Amino acid sequence: EKVTLSVIKADIGGWPGHSRVHPQLVETAEEILGRARGEGTIIDFYVATCGDDLQLIMTHKKGVDSPEVHGLAWDAFKAATEVAKELGLYGAGQDLLRDAFSGNVRGMGPGVAEMEITLRKSEPVVTFHMDKTEPGAFNLPIFRMFADPFNTAGLVIDPKMHMGFRFEVWDILKHRRVILNTPEELYDLLALIGAKSRYVIKRVYPKEGHSISKDEPVAVVSTEKLYEVAGEYVGKDDPVAIVRAQGGLPALGEVLEPFAFPHLVSGWMRGSHNGPVMPVPMHQANPTRFDGPPRVVALGWQISPRGELVGPVDLFDDPAFDHARRKAVEIAEYMRRHGPFEPHRLPMEEMEYTTLPGVLERLEERFEDIE
Numbered sequence: 001e002k003v004t005l006s007v008i009k010a011d012i013g014g015w016p017g018h019s020r021v022h023p024q025l026v027e028t029a030e031e032i033l034g035r036a037r038g039e040g041t042i043i044d045f046y047v048a049t050c051g052d053d054l055q056l057i058m059t060h061k062k063g064v065d066s067p068e069v070h071g072l073a074w075d076a077f078k079a080a081t082e083v084a085k086e087l088g089l090y091g092a093g094q095d096l097l098r099d100a101f102s103g104n105v106r107g108m109g110p111g112v113a114e115m116e117i118t119l120r121k122s123e124p125v126v127t128f129h130m131d132k133t134e135p136g137a138f139n140l141p142i143f144r145m146f147a148d149p150f151n152t153a154g155l156v157i158d159p160k161m162h163m164g165f166r167f168e169v170w171d172i173l174k175h176r177r178v179i180l181n182t183p184e185e186l187y188d189l190l191a192l193i194g195a196k197s198r199y200v201i202k203r204v205y206p207k208e209g210h211s212i213s214k215d216e217p218v219a220v221v222s223t224e225k226l227y228e229v230a231g232e233y234v235g236k237d238d239p240v241a242i243v244r245a246q247g248g249l250p251a252l253g254e255v256l257e258p259f260a261f262p263h264l265v266s267g268w269m270r271g272s273h274n275g276p277v278m279p280v281p282m283h284q285a286n287p288t289r290f291d292g293p294p295r296v297v298a299l300g301w302q303i304s305p306r307g308e309l310v311g312p313v314d315l316f317d318d319p320a321f322d323h324a325r326r327k328a329v330e331i332a333e334y335m336r337r338h339g340p341f342e343p344h345r346l347p348m349e350e351m352e353y354t355t356l357p358g359v360l361e362r363l364e365e366r367f368e369d370i371e
């Protein structure tokens with residue numbers, strides 16, 4: 001029996017600035033999804049938040065890219081935008097970049113991570129929600145979960161996952177993709193995904209011979225690029241991801257372990273700075289220091305045989321992640337001392353999509369050639 005898990009998210013107004021989602025937006029989305037669950041469009045849902053991003057987590061039987069489910073998400077975002085406008089929230093409707101829905105929210109502003117899966121006897125899943133960063137921020141942790149034996153003991157000691165996994169990597173610039181196998185092509189994979197602003201892990205699949213079909217994703221990341229849709233800077237496309245765990249896949253703790261290291265990601269203030277990603281429980285996902293530092297929330301679920309979401313369990317609500325949080329604060333402090341200098345500020349190529357070119361343009365006529 002197949003069930004689809006869809007996480008669709010959008011920033012439709014911050015409270016205040018870009019800090020967090022106002023509870024009335026959550027209530028509005030809950031009402032609309034609640035009605036849809038009553039009518040049978042979806043099986044179950046949960047509305048979460050991370051920073052200023054509203055996150056719709058849904059299960060249903062309609063497959064990925066379903067016009068009905070995407071349309072439902074769009075309606076929920078639209079309705080919440082109306083509330084955001086009434087409250088005068090900051091950037092009301094920020095991520096809704098098109099006026100009319102045309103069957104699919106991809107390329108319209110919201111971020112999407114979806115997978116259609118054959119439910120196992122027990123289906124543990126983690127949904128990850130990041131704010132103040134971009135999809136490439138998932139490259140390092142997803143790599144470590146599914147390919148790094150120093151992170152995931154199961155790669156070494158569990159015969160069910162010893163054969164490794166397949167990574168689908170997207171070249172964001174050239175709109176193309178490649179599948180690489182690990183461990184055989186580990187170095188090729190790293191050659192690409194180390195360049196996280198260009199090459200982004202989109203999905204991970206099992207290999208032939210795994211108990212899960214090799215065509216069913218075991219991890220998926222949202223990879224929408226807002227600036228390509230908007231044509232100008234409208235905030236970073238704060239990403240989400242879905243990862244399945246246990247039973248020939250990384251154990252829950254192996255899925256979370258990469259976040260014990262607060263790695264550097266792009267985003268933070270004005271989407272223009274490098275900084276550490278801090279693993280936090282939901283109640284701490286309100287980035288305010290220099291609009292950050294970037295956050296990641298991990299929600300744990302068991303999907304019931306009927307497709308219901310049993311959860312969430314707020315997985316970073318564990319003092320064992322205190323050290324990562326402290327370390328993130330320390331790194332944030334260190335990075336901040338660089339002020340407007342690289343590598344705290346992003347390199348020029350990435351600043352192209354911000355407001356910086358507007359400043360540089362004004363200086364253009366002051367330049368003269370050097371002999």
Ligand code: 13P
Pocket residue numbers: 251252253
């Ligand atoms: P339990 O013995 O608690 O089920 O744990 C097994 C396991 O795989 C932990 O990673």
Ligand code: 13P
Pocket residue numbers: 011018051052131132234235236237238268269270271290291
């Ligand atoms: P968001 O992408 O979370 O809206 O943040 C934008 C920003 O400019 C923060 O300083």
Ligand code: MG
Pocket residue numbers: 011013014017018052091094235
């Ligand atoms: Mg915002």
Ligand code: MG
Pocket residue numbers: 011018051052053131132238
């Ligand atoms: Mg955001």
Ligand code: MG
Pocket residue numbers: 011132234235236237238
């Ligand atoms: Mg954003």
Ligand code: MG
Pocket residue numbers: 044045308309310
């Ligand atoms: Mg429920």
